[in-house]
Amino acid sequence: MTSPHEFHAMTGAYAVDALDELERAAFERHLADCPDCRAEVAGLRETAALLAETVATEPPAALRDRVLTGIGTVRPLPPEVRSTTRPPHRRLRLLAAAAAAVVLAGAGAAVWQQPWEDGTTQGPTVAQQVLDAPDAQSTSLDFQGGASATVTHSDSLDKAVIVTSKMPPPPEGKVYQLWLDQPGEGMVSAGLMPVERDQTVVLDGAAGTATAAGITVEPEGGSPEPTTDPIALFDFGRSG
Amino acid sequence: MNHIGPVAAPPPEGGAAGPDLGELLRRAGRADEAAFARLYDATAARVFGLALRVVRDPTQAEEVTQEAYLEIWRTASRYEPERGSPIGWLLMIAHRTAVDRVRSAEAASRRDTTYHQQNQPVDHDATAEAAQTSLEVRRVRGAMAALTEVQREAVGLAFLGGYTHTEVATMLDLPVGTAKTRIRDGLIRLRDALGVHS
Numbered sequence: 001m002t003s004p005h006e007f008h009a010m011t012g013a014y015a016v017d018a019l020d021e022l023e024r025a026a027f028e029r030h031l032a033d034c035p036d037c038r039a040e041v042a043g044l045r046e047t048a049a050l051l052a053e054t055v056a057t058e059p060p061a062a063l064r065d066r067v068l069t070g071i072g073t074v075r076p077l078p079p080e081v082r083s084t085t086r087p088p089h090r091r092l093r094l095l096a097a098a099a100a101a102v103v104l105a106g107a108g109a110a111v112w113q114q115p116w117e118d119g120t121t122q123g124p125t126v127a128q129q130v131l132d133a134p135d136a137q138s139t140s141l142d143f144q145g146g147a148s149a150t151v152t153h154s155d156s157l158d159k160a161v162i163v164t165s166k167m168p169p170p171p172e173g174k175v176y177q178l179w180l181d182q183p184g185e186g187m188v189s190a191g192l193m194p195v196e197r198d199q200t201v202v203l204d205g206a207a208g209t210a211t212a213a214g215i216t217v218e219p220e221g222g223s224p225e226p227t228t229d230p231i232a233l234f235d236f237g238r239s240g
Numbered sequence: 241m242n243h244i245g246p247v248a249a250p251p252p253e254g255g256a257a258g259p260d261l262g263e264l265l266r267r268a269g270r271a272d273e274a275a276f277a278r279l280y281d282a283t284a285a286r287v288f289g290l291a292l293r294v295v296r297d298p299t300q301a302e303e304v305t306q307e308a309y310l311e312i313w314r315t316a317s318r319y320e321p322e323r324g325s326p327i328g329w330l331l332m333i334a335h336r337t338a339v340d341r342v343r344s345a346e347a348a349s350r351r352d353t354t355y356h357q358q359n360q361p362v363d364h365d366a367t368a369e370a371a372q373t374s375l376e377v378r379r380v381r382g383a384m385a386a387l388t389e390v391q392r393e394a395v396g397l398a399f400l401g402g403y404t405h406t407e408v409a410t411m412l413d414l415p416v417g418t419a420k421t422r423i424r425d426g427l428i429r430l431r432d433a434l435g436v437h438s
Contacts, residue, residue, distance in 0.1 A: 012424030013405040017339045018398035019420075020406065042324050044424070047431040048335075048399050049328040050380050052290040055400060059288035063302050068277055070306060071313040076271050079317040 002026060004034070011037055015044035022173075022219055025227055127200045130154045130161045139234040143167075147197075149215070151234035153207045160190075160207035162215075164199040170217055177218040178203050179226060180210035187214060192222050211238050258282055261326035269317030276313055283327060284309075287334040294338035294402035304341050308334040339402045383433040390414070391426030398423050 007030040013019050014027050031037050130136060133154035140150040147167045153160035162178065170176050178190040180203060190203035190213065203213060214230040216223075259282050267275035287308060292301035311333050319329050384392055390412060397408045398419075409419035430436075 009421050009424060012395075012427045013398065013420040015427065016395070016399040016423060017336050018403065018405045018408065018423060020404050038323075042328075043431050043436055044427040045324055045332060046328045046436045047427050047434060049325070049331045050376070050430075050434055050436070051384070051395075051399055052286045052331050053374075053377050054380050054384075055289040055293045056285040056377075057289035057292055058285050059302065059305060063288070063305060064277075064280060064284065066302075067280060067306050067309045068273070070310050071273060071276060074310050074314050076269060076313060077315055077317055079269065 002030075004030070007034070008037060008040075011040045012044055015041050016048050025219070126157075126159060126202050127161045130157055130159045130202070131163075133157055137237065139236070141232050141234065143232070149232060149234075151203075151213045153210070153213070153236055155208045158206050158208035160203040160210070160213055162193070162199070162201050162203060162213070164193070164201075165197070167193075167197050167199065169195050169197075173220050174217050175220055175222060176231075177216050177222045177226070179214040179216065179230070180205045180207060181212040181214065182206070182210050187226050189222060189224065207236075211236055261330075262321060265316050265319050265326050265329075268313060269319065276316075279312075280309060283330055286327065287330060290331060290334055290400075291338045293400045294335070295342055300341060301338075304338045305334065308337045311337065335399070335402075342402050343404075380430075380434065383430050386433060387426050387429055390422050391429065394419055394422035395426040395430070 007027060010019060010023065010027050014024065014031075017024075019027060031041065131152055133156060135156050136152050136154045138150050138152040140148060142148045147165060149162055149164045149167070151160055151162050160180070167176075175195070176193040178193060178201070179187040180190045182188050182205070188205055190205045191201070193199060193201055193215070207213075213234045213236070214226070215232045216226045216228050216230050218227060259278055261279060261282060264275045264279040264282070268279055284305070288301060288305045291304040291308070292298060295301050295304055308330075312330055315333075319326065323329075324332070384395075387395070393412055394405075394408050394414075397403045397411060398405060401408075403411065405420040405423060406416060408414075408423070409416045412419065412422075414422065
């Protein structure tokens with residue numbers, strides 16, 4: 001779609017945050033492979049920083065107190081250790097803080113009445129089997145606006161199912177993508193959710209080893225790894 | 241700082257005899273709160289001024305500033321000197337926080353600020369100017385003045401206004417896609433005029 005030449009024309013807009021969200025994501029993928037653009041962006045960013053000198057304004061003294069009090073409650077991240085891959089669990093925990101739009105409603109609290117038949121009459125569907133499994137465990141989340149979602153996983157079946165109710169459609173050009181947090185691998189895509197308010201979807205992948213499931217909003221077609229903070233996280237209650 | 245003439249070294253970050261921001265940032269990354277307080281004192285006017293310029297509302301500018309400094313504190317250990325100066329990194333975080341704020345607010349209700357209102361001088365600019373018409377500020381203003389009008393407006397609307405290149409194109413009646421080129425051309429010209437090297 002976008003040629004390297006076109007990307008090169010974006011360095012300035014990127015350096016001053018004038019790309020929209022999707023352009024920014026695409027440009028950052030390009031940036032990873034283009035040392036020329038990285039160097040140019042760095043220089044243009046330094047230049048923009050000098051422009052900030054011209055608008056410098058002393059903030060109110062009270063702000064200093066709030067900032068310095070505020071940092072007392074925020075733990076600094078450790079330096080990135082380059083020789084090993086980033087511990088996926090830490091990433092998930094950090095992202096969990098961002099999932100503030102959801103309210104934990106307690107495990108297994110919801111009773112689901114939605115039809116989940118897939119149109120066949122060939123015995124119970126995979127979804128039905130998971131939901132009926134003796135070792136099924138559920139976590140429910142309520143969203144603002146009355147929507148809710150429940151993830152049920154069964155270790156014996158190695159599968160997880162998400163059941164949603166009254167989910168608003170994703171933003172234009174976006175999809176809801178499902179993830180499983182796998183130890184040692186991080187967030188692994190578990191497929192896209194069809195755009196319908198009431199859903200029963202079996203997550204792709206081995207739920208028996210996963211420690212949590214998540215939902216993020218991604219560009220159409222989905223992403224190889226989450227590009228936004230999750231709107232929901234379902235902890236499977238495994239320690240560690 | 242009123243020596244004029246060739247400057248061998250790049251200007252010190254915090255103005256004359258400013259503290260070593262890189263060192264303060266490194267210590268902040270090790271949870272040194274005193275170092276972070278000094279970092280704040282040395283940079284808050286630029287961070288707050290930029291936030292104020294982008295969001296315009298002083299209360300929101302304070303919130304953006306606070307949010308940006310908490311993020312700087314949280315991620316100080318991830319700062320990589322080879323990718324830019326400490327002040328460049330701080331302002332990048334501040335700018336992105338400010339821009340995210342106006343764009344998410346806009347998703348709900350469009351800003352009614354017109355381009356001309358955007359360019360009205362506001363009180364705090366006068367204060368800032370009186371407080372520090374440093375050599376550096378005059379140098380930057382001079383370089384801005386040397387841009388073409390379209391370049392200057394495109395860079396100003398994008399960086400100080402927080403608008404996307406598509407919005408800038410509409411505001412300046414440019415064909416979509418050319419505003420980003422003007423922003424780049426303008427920044428490159430500024431970079432060369434100011435002798436910035438990455």
